[in-house]
Amino acid sequence: MINYLYREQNWKSQLNDLITDPHELLDLLSLSPDELLSGAILASQQFKLRVPRSFVEKMSQENPLDPLLLQVLPHHLELDEHDGFVTDPLGEEAATQLPGVLHKYESRFLLTLTGACAIHCRYCFRRHFPYQENLPKNKDWLEIKKYIESQPQINEVILSGGDPLTLSNQKLHTWLERIASLPQIKFLRIHSRVPIVIPERLDEELIHTLATSRLKIILVIHANHANEIDHTTQHYLKQLQQHQVTLLNQSVLLKGVNDTAKTLQDLSYRLFESGVMPYYLHVLDKVKGAQHFDLSQDHVTTLYNELLAQLPGYLVPKLVREIAGEKNKTPIVTQFNHIG
Numbered sequence: 364m365i366n367y368l369y370r371e372q373n374w375k376s377q378l379n380d381l382i383t384d385p386h387e388l389l390d391l392l393s394l395s396p397d398e399l400l401s402g403a404i405l406a407s408q409q410f411k412l413r414v415p416r417s418f419v420e421k422m423s424q425e426n427p428l429d430p431l432l433l434q435v436l437p438h439h440l441e442l443d444e445h446d447g448f449v450t451d452p453l454g455e456e457a458a459t460q461l462p463g464v465l466h467k468y469e470s471r472f473l474l475t476l477t478g479a480c481a482i483h484c485r486y487c488f489r490r491h492f493p494y495q496e497n498l499p500k501n502k503d504w505l506e507i508k509k510y511i512e513s514q515p516q517i518n519e520v521i522l523s524g525g526d527p528l529t530l531s532n533q534k535l536h537t538w539l540e541r542i543a544s545l546p547q548i549k550f551l552r553i554h555s556r557v558p559i560v561i562p563e564r565l566d567e568e569l570i571h572t573l574a575t576s577r578l579k580i581i582l583v584i585h586a587n588h589a590n591e592i593d594h595t596t597q598h599y600l601k602q603l604q605q606h607q608v609t610l611l612n613q614s615v616l617l618k619g620v621n622d623t624a625k626t627l628q629d630l631s632y633r634l635f636e637s638g639v640m641p642y643y644l645h646v647l648d649k650v651k652g653a654q655h656f657d658l659s660q661d662h663v664t665t666l667y668n669e670l671l672a673q674l675p676g677y678l679v680p681k682l683v684r685e686i687a688g689e690k691n692k693t694p695i696v697t698q699f700n701h702i703g
C-alpha cells in the first residue's frame with residue numbers, strides 16, 4: 364500500500380526519497396512485475412527511473428496503462444532504433460553559447476542551472492543532454508551578464524530544465540537577484556514540472572522570493588493529464604496566483620497518455636479551475652527512446668479539430684512543434700487537414 368504520510372513530508376525529504384527501482388514502483392501499484400520489469404530495468408540503465416512517491420499516489424492500482432505511470436515507467440521499446448529519432452532533436456548543442464546559456468529565440472534565452480529533475484519523463488527531449496558540460500557556476504555569471512548586455516533585444520530569461528525548482532531557495536534567490544540587476548530584463552519565466560509532482564515545493568520562502576522580485580514572473584507548469592492535478596496541487600498553485608505570478612501550462616501529446624480530445628478537454632478544465640491557462644500543446648520531439656509515444660499526423664489533426672470544436676477558445680492550447688534552428692515554435696495548421 365502507498366503511504367499517504369508522504370504528503371506531509373517537506374519537499375526536500377520527498378526529493379531525497381524518489382522511487383528509482385522499477386521493482387518498487389510496480390510493487391506499490393500492485394502490478395505483477397514479470398512482463399514489465401525486465402524491459403523497465405534495461406531501459407532505466409539508459410535513463411534512470413525517478414518518480415516522487417506523491418506522484419505515484421495519483422496513479423491507479425493494478426493498471427499497467429495508467430496515463431501517469433506510462434510517463435515514468437521505463438519501457439523496452441525505448442531501446443529500439445527508429446529513423447528520425449535522435450539524441451538532440453532540437454539542435455540544442457549548436458544553440459549553446461556559454462555553459463547553461465541556450466539562445467534559440469530572439470528576445471529571450473534559456474538558462475539551465477541544473478541537470479536534476481524531480482521526475483524522469485520518458486518522452487523528455489533532453490534525456491540525452493550533456494548537462495555536466497553545460498552547467499554555469501557562480502563564477503560564470505560575469506560572462507553571462509556580458510553576453511546579455513551584448514544583446515539588447517533580450518528582455519526575458521527562461522529558467523529551464525533540468526528542473527530549476529529542484530534548486531534550493533537560496534540558490535534561486537541568488538540567480539534571480541543577478542538577473543533582476545540587469546535593467547533590460549523585464550520577465551523571468553520558469554519552466555518546471557515540480558509544482559505538479561511535488562507541489563509542496565511552492566513553499567512560503569519561494570513564493571516570497573517570486574512575489575517580491577522586480578521581474579514579472581511567469582511559471583509554466585508541465586502537466587499532460589488532468590489526474591496529475593489534485594487538490595494539493597491546486598492549493599499551492601492558487602498561492603502563487605494570489606501573488607500575481609502568471610501561471611501557464613504546456614503539454615506534450617503522448618500516445619496512450621493524452622491522445623483523445625476528451626482527455627485534453629478534461630486537462631484544460633482542470634487547469635482553468637486551478638488558475639492556470641493552457642498555453643502550448645507540443646507534438647512529440649523526435650528524441651531517441653521516445654518513439655513509442657509518437658502519434659500519426661492524421662491522429663493529431665483529428666484530435667485538435669475536435670478540441671477546437673468542443674472547448675472555448677481561451678482553453679485551447681496552441682498546437683506547435685519545435686524545429687531545430689527556427690526562431691520560434693512552429694504553429695501547426697489543422698483546419699486544412701495539413702500539418703505544417
Ligand code: SF4
Binds near residue numbers: 479480488489524526
Ligand atoms: S521534468 Fe522536464 S526536463 Fe526533467 S525529465 Fe521531465 S520533461 Fe525532461
